[in-house]
Amino acid sequence: MTSFTIAIDGPAAAGKGTLSRLVAEHYGFHHLDTGLTYRAVAKALLDAGLPLDDEAIAEKTALEIELAGLDRSVLAQHAIGEAASRIAVMPAVRRALVAAQRRFAAREPGTVLDGRDIGTVVCPDAPVKLYVTASPDVRARRRYDEIIAAGGSAEFDTVFADVKKRDARDMERADSPLKPADDAHLLDTSEMSIDAAFRAARDIIDAALKTD
Ligand code: CDP
Ligand code: CDP
Numbered sequence: 001m002t003s004f005t006i007a008i009d010g011p012a013a014a015g016k017g018t019l020s021r022l023v024a025e026h027y028g029f030h031h032l033d034t035g036l037t038y039r040a041v042a043k044a045l046l047d048a049g050l051p052l053d054d055e056a057i058a059e060k061t062a063l064e065i066e067l068a069g070l071d072r073s074v075l076a077q078h079a080i081g082e083a084a085s086r087i088a089v090m091p092a093v094r095r096a097l098v099a100a101q102r103r104f105a106a107r108e109p110g111t112v113l114d115g116r117d118i119g120t121v122v123c124p125d126a127p128v129k130l131y132v133t134a135s136p137d138v139r140a141r142r143r144y145d146e147i148i149a150a151g152g153s154a155e156f157d158t159v160f161a162d163v164k165k166r167d168a169r170d171m172e173r174a175d176s177p178l179k180p181a182d183d184a185h186l187l188d189t190s191e192m193s194i195d196a197a198f199r200a201a202r203d204i205i206d207a208a209l210k211t212d
Contacts, residue, residue, distance in 0.1 A: 002108070003105065003106050003107055003108050003109065003110055003111055004029070004109065004110035004111075004127060004209070004212060005105050005110065005111050005112075005113065005123050005126040005127065005128075006020075006023060006027075006029070006110070006111070006112045006113075006126065006127075006128045006129075006130070006205060007113060007118035007119040007122070007123050007126040007128065007129040007130070007181070007184075008020050008023075008112060008113070008114040008115075008118065008129075008130045008132060009114070009115060009116055009117065009118050009119050009120070009129070009130070009131050009132070009178070009180070009181075009184070010114075010116075010130075010131055010132035010133050010178075011116075011133060011139065011163075011166075011167050011170065011171075011178060012081070012139060012143070012163055012166050012167070012170075013134075013139035013140070013142045013143045013146075013163065014132045014133050014134050014139060014189060015132055015134065015142075015189045015194065015197055016114040016115075016132050017033055017035075017075075017114060018194055018197075019114075019130075019132060019187075019194070019197050019198060019201055020033065020112045020113075020114040022194070022198045022201075023112050023198070023201055023202070023205065024111075024112040026198075026202065027110060027112075027205070028109065028110075029109065029110035029111055029112050030104070030107045030110070030111045030112070031111070031112045031113075031114075032067065032101065032104045032105075032111065032112075032113045032114075033070075033075075033114055033115070034097070034101050034113055034114065034115035034116075034118065034122070035075075035081075035084065035114070035115055035116075036070045036071075036072065036074070036075070037062075037065055037067070037070065037097045037100065037101065038084040038085075038087065038088045038093075038097065039074045039075070039077075039080050039081065039084045040065050040070055040071065040074065041058060041061050041062045041065060041084070041087055041093060041097070042080050042083035042084040042086070042087050043071070043074050043077075043080050043083075044061045044064075044065075045057070045058060045061055045083070045087070046079075046080070046083060052083055052086050052087055053086070055090045055091075055092050055093070056092070058087050058090055058092070058093045059090070059092035059093055059095075059096055062092075062093045062096035062097050063096045065096075065097065065100065067100055067104055078147070078162070081166070082162070082166070085166050085169045085170060086169075088116075088170075088173070089169070089173045089174075089175065090175075091175045094117075094175055094176055098117075098121065098122050101113060101115075101118075101122050102122060102123070105122065105123050105126075116170055116176070116178040117176040117177075117178070119131070119180070119181035119183075119184050120176065120179065120181045121176045124181070127208050127212055128185075128204060128205050128208045129180075129181050129183055129184040129185065130184060130185050130187055130201055130204065131180035131181070131184040131185070131186050131187065132187045132189060132197070133186065133187070133188050133189070133190075134188060134189045134190040135190045136160065136163055136164055136167065137160070138189075138190045139163050140156065140159050140160035140162075140163045141156070143159050143162075143163060144156050144159045144160075147159070185204050187200055187201065
């Protein structure tokens with residue numbers, strides 16, 4: 001038996017993580033939020049007072065990241081998402097993290113990986129690729145609502161500007177830019193509930209599992 005991999009990519013706050021968790025639970029597959037691996041490197045550098053722009057130091061940190069020990073609390077930390085997108089432009093960092101992500105993808109019976117380059121670089125042979133997106137306005141609204149719900153404070157305009165800035169950095173970098181794989185199914189969740197997005201994904205995955 002070999003592993004069945006579902007690749008889920010898309011921009012910040014598109015709903016990738018929520019969808020990936022539901023899909024992994026439904027099929028009994030292992031799930032890896034690859035954004036957490038980039039966030040873990042950024043957090044380790046910040047905590048140690050190390051620079052974010054030294055590729056050799058960032059690579060050494062990336063090689064030491066343990067997938068089993070990934071900390072989900074960094075998800076809510078806005079500054080870490082921003083720092084993560086800065087170290088994510090470095091090829092040596094990406095090489096180190098992609099190697100660990102590929103080992104994870106091979107786990108049986110199946111895996112769901114979500115990120116920016118899963119369908120294009122990490123698992124180009126994945127039998128199912130979804131590119132989840134939503135308009136920048138809707139994504140900024142979701143991020144804003146999350147910050148407020150967590151008891152934080154923010155200006156919507158600032159969150160909107162940050163979402164656009166992160167989109168630009170992720171889409172314009174030279175190494176593994178964010179873009180849909182040629183064979184990805186596009187899922188625009190701007191006007192979709194979480195449940196509707198899950199049902200659409202399930203139909204696509206069920207069809208692929210039948211032909212696998
Ligand atoms: O992983 P990613 O940054 O792409 O997004 P997420 O963390 O899954 O979703 C961001 C927020 O949008 C969460 O609070 C979700 O509950 C919400 N969401 C939504 O309101 N409607 C959807 N169809 C998908 C997500
Ligand atoms: O949750 P959100 O979509 O805001 O971000 P994330 O998935 O936690 O990722 C944080 C940053 O890591 C992204 O803005 C990307 O720059 C980078 N990343 C990447 O380059 N490749 C991936 N496969 C996953 C994340």
